[in-house]
Amino acid sequence: MKKELGVKPYLFPMPVLMIATYGEEHDVDVMNMAWGGICADNMVALNLDEDHKTSKNLKQRNAFTISVADIAHIEAADFFGIASGNKMKDKFERSGLHAVKSQKVDAPIIEEFPLTLECKVVEFQHSAAGFRVLGEIVGVQAEERVLDETGKVDPKKLGAFLFDPFQNGYYAVGEKVGQAWSSGVRMMKK
Amino acid sequence: MKKELGVKPYLFPMPVLMIATYGEEHDVDVMNMAWGGICADNMVALNLDEDHKTSKNLKQRNAFTISVADIAHIEAADFFGIASGNKMKDKFERSGLHAVKSQKVDAPIIEEFPLTLECKVVEFQHSAAGFRVLGEIVGVQAEERVLDETGKVDPKKLGAFLFDPFQNGYYAVGEKVGQAWSSGVRMMKK
Numbered sequence: 001m002k003k004e005l006g007v008k009p010y011l012f013p014m015p016v017l018m019i020a021t022y023g024e025e026h027d028v029d030v031m032n033m034a035w036g037g038i039c040a041d042n043m044v045a046l047n048l049d050e051d052h053k054t055s056k057n058l059k060q061r062n063a064f065t066i067s068v069a070d071i072a073h074i075e076a077a078d079f080f081g082i083a084s085g086n087k088m089k090d091k092f093e094r095s096g097l098h099a100v101k102s103q104k105v106d107a108p109i110i111e112e113f114p115l116t117l118e119c120k121v122v123e124f125q126h127s128a129a130g131f132r133v134l135g136e137i138v139g140v141q142a143e144e145r146v147l148d149e150t151g152k153v154d155p156k157k158l159g160a161f162l163f164d165p166f167q168n169g170y171y172a173v174g175e176k177v178g179q180a181w182s183s184g185v186r187m188m189k190k
Numbered sequence: 191m192k193k194e195l196g197v198k199p200y201l202f203p204m205p206v207l208m209i210a211t212y213g214e215e216h217d218v219d220v221m222n223m224a225w226g227g228i229c230a231d232n233m234v235a236l237n238l239d240e241d242h243k244t245s246k247n248l249k250q251r252n253a254f255t256i257s258v259a260d261i262a263h264i265e266a267a268d269f270f271g272i273a274s275g276n277k278m279k280d281k282f283e284r285s286g287l288h289a290v291k292s293q294k295v296d297a298p299i300i301e302e303f304p305l306t307l308e309c310k311v312v313e314f315q316h317s318a319a320g321f322r323v324l325g326e327i328v329g330v331q332a333e334e335r336v337l338d339e340t341g342k343v344d345p346k347k348l349g350a351f352l353f354d355p356f357q358n359g360y361y362a363v364g365e366k367v368g369q370a371w372s373s374g375v376r377m378m379k380k
Contacts, residue, residue, distance in 0.1 A: 002299075002306075003337065005330040009228040010305065012258050012345060013203050013352050013363065035228050038199040038355070039237040043319040047229040068202050071367050079374030094377050109192075115200065116192075122319075128312045129233040129324055136318075140200050141192040153195070153356035155202060161367055162203050162352065165228070166343035168370040173203065174362035177261050177351055181358060184269030187284050 009035075013162035016077055016170065018067040019046060020099065020108045021057035023085075028092040028099045028108045029053050032069075032081030034163050042137045044119055050131040053085030058133055062121040063105035066135070067113035070159035071172060073097065076112075078170070104139045114143045114158055199225075203352035206267055206360065208257040209236060210289065210298045211247035213275075218282040218289045218298045219243050222259075222271030224353050232327045234309055240321040243275030248323055252311040253295035256325075257303035260349035261362060263287065266302075268360070294329045304333045304348055 014034040021029050031054045035047040044066055048055050058064060069077035076095040083091045092099070099108035104118045119135030126132075148154040161170045204224040211219050221244045225237040234256055238245050248254060259267035266285040273281045282289070289298035294308045309325030316322075338344040351360045 001334045002331040003334050005332055007232050007327050008330050009231050010307065010330050010343065011205060011207065011227045011256070012305070012348060012350050013205055015201060015203055017201065037201045038225050040319040041199055042197050045319065074368045075374050075377065077374065078368065078370060079377040082371055082374050082378060094380050115202070117200065123317060125317065127315065127324060129230040129235065134317060134319055137197050140195040140198050142195055144191045144193050147193065153200065155354040155356060155359060155361060158202060160202050162363070163370060164345040166345060169345060169366050170368035170370060170373065171345060172364035172367050173352070174364035176359050177362050178264045178268065178360035179358060180268060180353060180360060181272055183360065184265050184267070184272050187265065187269040188272055190284050
């Protein structure tokens with residue numbers, strides 16, 4: 001039996017992504033974003049409010065990094081979603097996290113997050129859905145502790161968490177339940 | 191210590207979303223999509239290959255539904271990502287799932303999936319990132335069994351799973367680890 005819930009932005013799971021940029025004075029800003037992610041093999045899309053400090057920084061620097069937050073830094077990750085970089089001048093410093101400049105783009109890499117994509121802005125777009133920033137992925141960096149013995153990222157070691165848009169909860173990743181392009185293969189042979 | 195992994199579409203978690211459309215003869219097609227999701231309060235974005243059967247159907251019907259797959263139907267959900275609707279005429283029938291027409295849009299609702307957004311196509315876009323379909327959410331339906339006592343979706347009851355782009359695994363949702371706009375509030379008061 002289905003129940004109607006009205007018009008809501010209800011998909012699941014939602015990611016918890018950290019967008020890091022430099023401001024005018026090389027100051028670091030980080031924001032927490034759920035609406036966006038991979039949109040092509042080498043591209044990410046950010047759906048942002050154009051008034052954010054991040055949006056201003058993106059227009060000036062044409063670069064950003066996007067990181068996956070981990071449970072070990074959930075307090076800072078959530079704080080980056082509460083505080084406004086326009087209003088709080090010491091936002092990044094308060095988090096206690098550390099940044100280094102990317103070698104590839106004019107944006108900071110937050111050292112504590114386990115996985116980071118370095119991106120160049122390709123296009124700023126306006127549409128019925130608002131402001132969107134298209135970024136080309138030019139590098140990916142992962143902490144060695146989240147890699148398995150073959151050098152691939154192990155999702156269980158990443159310590160990532162996800163956002164629930166229904167009740168605003170954060171959840172850990174659970175057990176493995178299947179394998180893409182394999183779990184459904186029996187139906188191909190019917 | 192960070193390690194460079196090259197240019198990869200590596201964000202996490204990725205969703206496992208089911209896009210359902212009608213074809214020319216009212217035939218049901220469903221595809222499995224990871225690249226897309228919510229992009230505004232009442233909008234979703236689909237980043238698709240323009241050759242997909244889904245893309246053709248979208249251009250003819252200007253409507254789709256997008257559902258969250260659950261572990262109980264992981265075999266069908268993965269199969270929808272392996273089989274091509276262009277090549278396999280009985281793709282939906284093979285899955286054993288059932289569809290009913292949405293009351294709001296010209297697209298099928300897959301009865302077995304626990305959460306479904308009904309969407310009207312607002313815009314077809316082409317950019318550096320390829321083909322993108324923007325949809326307005328006009329309704330949300332959830333199975334009663336996934337709601338809590340207040341009528342909100344309970345993420346643990348949903349039975350959703352997520353996609354790992356590093357090793358192509360599917361993972362369940364784990365325990366609750368925090369609350370958005372609350373886990374980071376202590377840093378606001380420093």
